[in-house]
Amino acid sequence: MNMMIKAYRRKLDVANGRVDLSHGAGGRAMGQLIEGIFHKAFDNDWLRAGNDQSAFSVPGGRMVMTTDGYVVSPLFFPGGNIGTLAVHGTINDIAMAGAVPLYLSASFIIEEGFPFADLERIAQSMGAGSREAGVPIITGDTKVVERGKADGVFISTAGVGMVPDGLDLRSDAARPGDAVIISGSIGDHGVAVMSKHENLEFDTDIASDSAALHGLVADMVAAGGAHIRLRRDPTRGGIAATLNEVASQSRVGFRIDEDKIPLKPEVAAACEFLGLDPFNVANEGKLVAVVAPEGANAVLATMRAHPLGSEAVLVGHVVADDNCFVQMTTSFGGGRIVDWLSGEQLPRIC
Amino acid sequence: MKYIDEYRDGRLAKDIARQIAALAAPGRSYHFMEFCGGHTHAISRYGLEDLLPANVRMIHGPGCPVCVLPIGRIDAAIALAMRPEITLCTYGDLMRVPGSNGSSLLKAKAAGADIRMVYSTLDALRIAEAELEREVVFFAIGFETTTPPTALALKAAIAKGLGNFSIFCNHVLTPAAIQNILESPDVRKLGTIKIDGFVGPAHVSTVIGTEPYEFFAGEFQKPVVVAGFEPLDVIQAILMLVCQVNDGRHEVENQYIRAVTALGNEKAQAEVANFFELRESFEWRGLGEVPYGALRLRPQYVAYDAEKRFSMVTPAAKDNPACECGAILRGVKRPADCKLFGTVCTPDTPMGSCMVSSEGACAAHWTYGRFREKARQVDVGRAVA
Numbered sequence: 056m057n058m059m060i061k062a063y064r065r066k067l068d069v070a071n072g073r074v075d076l077s078h079g080a081g082g083r084a085m086g087q088l089i090e091g092i093f094h095k096a097f098d099n100d101w102l103r104a105g106n107d108q109s110a111f112s113v114p115g116g117r118m119v120m121t122t123d124g125y126v127v128s129p130l131f132f133p134g135g136n137i138g139t140l141a142v143h144g145t146i147n148d149i150a151m152a153g154a155v156p157l158y159l160s161a162s163f164i165i166e167e168g169f170p171f172a173d174l175e176r177i178a179q180s181m182g183a184g185s186r187e188a189g190v191p192i193i194t195g196d197t198k199v200v201e202r203g204k205a206d207g208v209f210i211s212t213a214g215v216g217m218v219p220d221g222l223d224l225r226s227d228a229a230r231p232g233d234a235v236i237i238s239g240s241i242g243d244h245g246v247a248v249m250s251k252h253e254n255l256e257f258d259t260d261i262a263s264d265s266a267a268l269h270g271l272v273a274d275m276v277a278a279g280g281a282h283i284r285l286r287r288d289p290t291r292g293g294i295a296a297t298l299n300e301v302a303s304q305s306r307v308g309f310r311i312d313e314d315k316i317p318l319k320p321e322v323a324a325a326c327e328f329l330g331l332d333p334f335n336v337a338n339e340g341k342l343v344a345v346v347a348p349e350g351a352n353a354v355l356a357t358m359r360a361h362p363l364g365s366e367a368v369l370v371g372h373v374v375a376d377d378n379c380f381v382q383m384t385t386s387f388g389g390g391r392i393v394d395w396l397s398g399e400q401l402p403r404i405c
Numbered sequence: 406m407k408y409i410d411e412y413r414d415g416r417l418a419k420d421i422a423r424q425i426a427a428l429a430a431p432g433r434s435y436h437f438m439e440f441c442g443g444h445t446h447a448i449s450r451y452g453l454e455d456l457l458p459a460n461v462r463m464i465h466g467p468g469c470p471v472c473v474l475p476i477g478r479i480d481a482a483i484a485l486a487m488r489p490e491i492t493l494c495t496y497g498d499l500m501r502v503p504g505s506n507g508s509s510l511l512k513a514k515a516a517g518a519d520i521r522m523v524y525s526t527l528d529a530l531r532i533a534e535a536e537l538e539r540e541v542v543f544f545a546i547g548f549e550t551t552t553p554p555t556a557l558a559l560k561a562a563i564a565k566g567l568g569n570f571s572i573f574c575n576h577v578l579t580p581a582a583i584q585n586i587l588e589s590p591d592v593r594k595l596g597t598i599k600i601d602g603f604v605g606p607a608h609v610s611t612v613i614g615t616e617p618y619e620f621f622a623g624e625f626q627k628p629v630v631v632a633g634f635e636p637l638d639v640i641q642a643i644l645m646l647v648c649q650v651n652d653g654r655h656e657v658e659n660q661y662i663r664a665v666t667a668l669g670n671e672k673a674q675a676e677v678a679n680f681f682e683l684r685e686s687f688e689w690r691g692l693g694e695v696p697y698g699a700l701r702l703r704p705q706y707v708a709y710d711a712e713k714r715f716s717m718v719t720p721a722a723k724d725n726p727a728c729e730c731g732a733i734l735r736g737v738k739r740p741a742d743c744k745l746f747g748t749v750c751t752p753d754t755p756m757g758s759c760m761v762s763s764e765g766a767c768a769a770h771w772t773y774g775r776f777r778e779k780a781r782q783v784d785v786g787r788a789v790a
Contacts, residue, residue: 255524324406330763380776387636388415388422389452391773397752 067091069171076167079199089197092171093163096178097185101193109193111158117218121148125210130173132248134262135339137210138177142184142192143267143339145214147288150269151342153224153276154216159185161212162196166205174208188267190214219276228284229305233373234351236344238271238358239264239366240317241294245336246325255329261321266340271363275344278357282350287343295334295393297343298381308376311393313386315370335396345373412635413451421640422456428647435461437646438736439604440583442469442764443634449769451636454777461643464598464736465766467582467691468606470547470575471498472734472758472765475688476722478575479504482544485573485717486510486518492536493573494529495544497522502761505722526558533562533570542711546575550608552700553673556680559702559709573711574701576681579609580617581698582689586735587625598736602646604639605631607661614669618657626655633661680706690724690758691734730757733766740767741778747771 067087077084094102101109125141135143141161149156161181165174185192243264250259268288275283289297294316298309318333326333340363346354351369358364371383381393429435439445445465448454454463467473479502486493493510500511500522514520519539523529526543533541545555555572562570583603605618610631618629628649632642642660649656659665680703687699702710711717724730728750729743740746740759750756752768759765763772 320406324409327406327409378776382776385451386415387413387451387453387456388418389455390776391450391452392776394772397768397772 067171069175072171074165074167074169074171074174074199076199076201079165079197085197089195092175092178093195093197096175096182097161097192097195098182099191099193101191102195107194109158111193113157113217116220118215119149119152119154119218120213120215121145122211122213123148125212126206127248128206129248129251130177130207132251132263133259134244134247135265136177136180137208138181139184139265140263140339141210141212142181142188142190143265144290145212146188146190146267146269147339147342149214149216150267150272151224151286151288152216152218153222153272153280153283153286154218155273156188156190156214156216156269159190159192159212159214160194161192161210162198164198164200164205164209164211166207167199167202169207177208184267188269190267190269219280222276222280224283224285226285226301226304227306229301229307229345229373230284230347231307231373231375232348233284234346234348234369235298235309235311235371235373236346236351236355236358236367236369237294237317238268238342238344238364239340240319240322241289241338241341242322242326242333242336243319244339245293245331246322248337249329250325257325259321259325261319261325264338264340266363268340268342268363271342271358271361274357274361275354279346279350279354282347283354284345284347286345289338289341289343291337292396293333293335293337294343295332295381296395298393299379299395301345302376302379302381305373306377306379308374308379309371309381310374311371311381311383313383315368317366317368334393409635412633412637414637417637418456418640421637421644425461425640425644425647426458428644428651429458429461430651431460433460435601435647435650436464436599437461437602437604437643438464438466438586438600439639440466440468440579441604441606441609441634442472442762443607444604444632444639445469445766445769446764447634447636447639449773452773453636453640454774456640457643461647463643464600465733465769466586466603466736467689467734468548468579469759469762469764469766470551470577471502471762472730473577473582473689473691474499474502474546474575474758475690476504476724477688477719479510480508480722481717481719482573483508483510483513483518485542485711485715486513486520487516488715490540491715492519492521492532492539492541493544494521494523494532494541496524496546498762499544499546501755502758503755505720526554527561530558530561530567530570533567534565537569539569540715541570542715543570543572544575545572548577548579548606548609549612549677552576552677552681553612553670556676559680559706560676562709563706568708571709571711571714572702573717574681576700577687577689577695578698578700579606579613580621581695582692583618584621584625585689585692585695585698587621587627600627600736601650602628602630602655604642604646605629605657607632607634607638607664610661610665610669612670612673614667615657615659615665616667616669622655622657628655628658630658631661631665633664679703691731725756728757730759730767733759740770741775743767747775
């Protein structure tokens, strides 16, 4: 008589269980974690195939590839969590090149003792975010480190996308006279994260602006592709870092108008009492575009027609400047530089 | 932002600027020192300089607590923090202040010292309560504004019987420093500049009131206008100073009436007096030894005085010889006059203390105002031609 004894597997106790070292050891426990949490959340044919890699076909042309690490603290904040940030951030890095994002990878470094429930929440929002964006997570990795060697969970991602034919966005393309357009209010993400940071907690309705911008970018490319010199997502270091980066790469200066910068009163107030300059505070769902003057109006109108660009505004212009200064006329009437953030001890915001 | 935007109104500013331009006599110059870093920051952040006529010049004073802390005190704090039993709690500003030989608290932290950044004295107290096996030292700095919170922390520590909490006291006093700028032989020897009046401290004055400035306004015949930290406060104070100079008056006037009274916050003053006493002398970076310009804990609280408790020594330490922080703090030189400014000394890699805090004259000028340097050079060129 033939007798098959099926190996007994206790169900993953997602509600009460915690990640332990066995979940990173390469054994059955790890398989169970990956299937029970990640595959369930990201569900697609590639993952179901269960390979260490995923194959996909691409049409001919130019590709972009990006990689990003996420260490935000706290892991959950108003408007998102480390998972949504990882998906949106990676998609945005691809989209800023004007490329169409295709696939993502996600690698998790998890601290021993991390609750399954939190991990599932993070994975579920990543799954939802990637489905909504139409950019599947097709491969991944899981590691578990001893307690104290990480801070809950760190996520590292990669993403690939295709650049439409004829599009060539360079970081040194800004020219004097070009218009500078911001897609919406600045500083929301950084302030939302800080409002939940330990030692700093304060009550606010501000939510992170975390969002995937490839839809907005696609509309912009369709409307004014040839006129758009470059695009950036002003994440860490805020608008200030982005403009300074572009200024030094293109060897130009900027002149912007403080009165035109969209800034929510709650964000302005939080920055005020935290002693922060909103120009240095991070965004996760905004973009800055430098557009040739003749295309500025069309691009602006297209952005405003998209829900993620409805508050888009032209905030200033590129000027010739050997010093590459980002200068601003303040609402008060004087001039100032909008400089890089210098070494302030801010909480981890992405 | 209600009650903030009103004080940043560009139209009102232009109106006051027009009055200043009309009243400032073309034949003379007006040199006003804003004592506080908070004013320096507001002037730079809002580009207030652009609204003033050329003959009204603001001189950035030494009122930035981080900037006037001598290197020796930083060295002493680093030495203390390196001891294994010590947890040093400090405000974030101090982390990057350069000590001797390129050291800083930030580097000491990376080297293993237990240094924690706190946002208030109460955070430090909480750490002491939670970690009774650690010796928790609060690195107390600042002018009269930050002294009452230190006094309250001490009071709470005593009430709770916290034996593992102590204070490294570096609190300094504003009126003594202003007086020192005007009369000290040291400062005279180091060089000083003609000052026609002072924009008096904002937050400090909420605690001490306007009365402490009466003495030197009369004695040295210099007008003082106590002003808030919003840009409209500052520009209005400048207008008031121009009027005083034109009238030959030297009074203490209060622009910041929404927060400052003549006598100040007497309750806070009493708390400070309970726990602190004057030091006969204390070194200020840039000013040298200032008599009665700083506070220490009263002898009965010796157990809470980190300097005594851990037999701390303050080594004699010199600034980089090329660093002009001293002359800049006295108003003799402008930040851009320093060879190090913007070359090896920037907010990312500060050599001198004025480049560390956002309230420091050099950091404020670098961060917000350095685009004016080119224009100034052109002006000088034109004048020479």
